[in-house]
Amino acid sequence: MSDLILHHFDPSPFAEKIRLVFGLKGLAWRSVDIPMVPPKPDLTALTGGYRRTPVLQVGADIYCDTRLIALELERRFPNPTLFPGATRGLALALASWADRSFFDPGAALAMGTNLGLLPEPLLADRKAFFNFMDFSRLGEDVPHMYTQLRSQLDTLEQALAVGTDFLGGSAPGWADIGAYFPVWMVRGNLANVADVLAPFPLVRAFADRMLALGHGQRSELSATDALAVARAATPLPGAGVTLRDEVATALNLQAGDTVQVTPDDYGKTPVTGKLYSYTMHEVAVQRTDERAGNVVVHFPRAQYRVERA
Numbered sequence: 001m002s003d004l005i006l007h008h009f010d011p012s013p014f015a016e017k018i019r020l021v022f023g024l025k026g027l028a029w030r031s032v033d034i035p036m037v038p039p040k041p042d043l044t045a046l047t048g049g050y051r052r053t054p055v056l057q058v059g060a061d062i063y064c065d066t067r068l069i070a071l072e073l074e075r076r077f078p079n080p081t082l083f084p085g086a087t088r089g090l091a092l093a094l095a096s097w098a099d100r101s102f103f104d105p106g107a108a109l110a111m112g113t114n115l116g117l118l119p120e121p122l123l124a125d126r127k128a129f130f131n132f133m134d135f136s137r138l139g140e141d142v143p144h145m146y147t148q149l150r151s152q153l154d155t156l157e158q159a160l161a162v163g164t165d166f167l168g169g170s171a172p173g174w175a176d177i178g179a180y181f182p183v184w185m186v187r188g189n190l191a192n193v194a195d196v197l198a199p200f201p202l203v204r205a206f207a208d209r210m211l212a213l214g215h216g217q218r219s220e221l222s223a224t225d226a227l228a229v230a231r232a233a234t235p236l237p238g239a240g241v242t243l244r245d246e247v248a249t250a251l252n253l254q255a256g257d258t259v260q261v262t263p264d265d266y267g268k269t270p271v272t273g274k275l276y277s278y279t280m281h282e283v284a285v286q287r288t289d290e291r292a293g294n295v296v297v298h299f300p301r302a303q304y305r306v307e308r309a
């Protein structure tokens with residue numbers, strides 16, 4: 001099987017989710033360090049324009065968004081599972097809480113308390129990118145964001161109060177990774193993190209258990225070599241279009257039509273290609289790039305818009 005290649009940067013909290021999946025599943029992977037701000041020409045040669053972090057590459061298949069990357073890793077490496085104790089549906093649903101309600105105040109605090117330390121290009125980019133943050137009041141909003149973060153930390157504390165090591169019982173899974181990654185972010189970014197976490201002993205112990213999962217076996221790869229891997233590989237056949245009625249009737253499309261796929265929340269850069277797969281949970285487009293060759297770019301179906309290009 002081709003190598004797993006993660007395109008990411010170390011401080012990325014969303015990438016930390018996937019590094020923890022590698023840890024949980026004990027996987028070896030290649031790490032390509034990508035820039036924190038555009039331009040990201042080597043990444044977008046693979047994705048066709050998608051710029052968010054992280055992106056998983058396996059040969060000539062490119063997987064965007066942590067929600068799809070997790071499912072793809074589960075499909076390829078089912079043991080140990082990301083969904084212990086029949087938590088699959090709940091864990092997938094919980095991602096909306098983790099990625100938005102819990103992550104947002106943590107991200108706003110990480111930015112708001114470190115405003116003076118952030119490089120100007122990063123600040124300028126994120127102002128336009130994080131459309132859910134009000135940058136004009138990031139500094140003055142710090143106390144408010146603490147209240148928001150604390151309320152989510154307490155929600156997690158209550159979930160852990162049943163007394164199990166992890167949310168689904170004795171084994172860690174995707175639900176835990178979602179619940180933990182905002183804690184990982186604030187631990188790394190807030191100077192007063194000991195005070196912030198002090199009222200939540202179960203969260204602190206849980207975070208230590210999550211940290212112990214590690215990141216699997218990581219080795220570095222250059223972006224140029226990752227592009228060469230894509231060029232030399234052939235994309236997997238894919239699932240085809242399993243929801244023909246939905247595609248034909250609701251979207252007025254057919255397999256092979258030129259479409260664009262765009263995140264519906266933030267970082268809304270469309271990716272254009274030929275419709276390759278369309279299932280309940282995934283949409284994929286095939287595209288050709290001078291440096292990456294013939295690639296298939298996969299996205300989650302939920303929270304992405306598919307339309308004729």
Ligand SMILES: N[C@@H](CCC(=O)N[C@@H](CS)C(=O)NCC(=O)O)C(=O)O
Pocket residue numbers: 012013014015036037038051052053054064065066067099129267
């Ligand atoms: N829904 C996406 C969100 C990813 C996301 O927001 N990642 C942040 C980094 S933690 C990002 O893309 N920042 C801007 C960038 O890297 O260019 C996912 O789950 O992968």
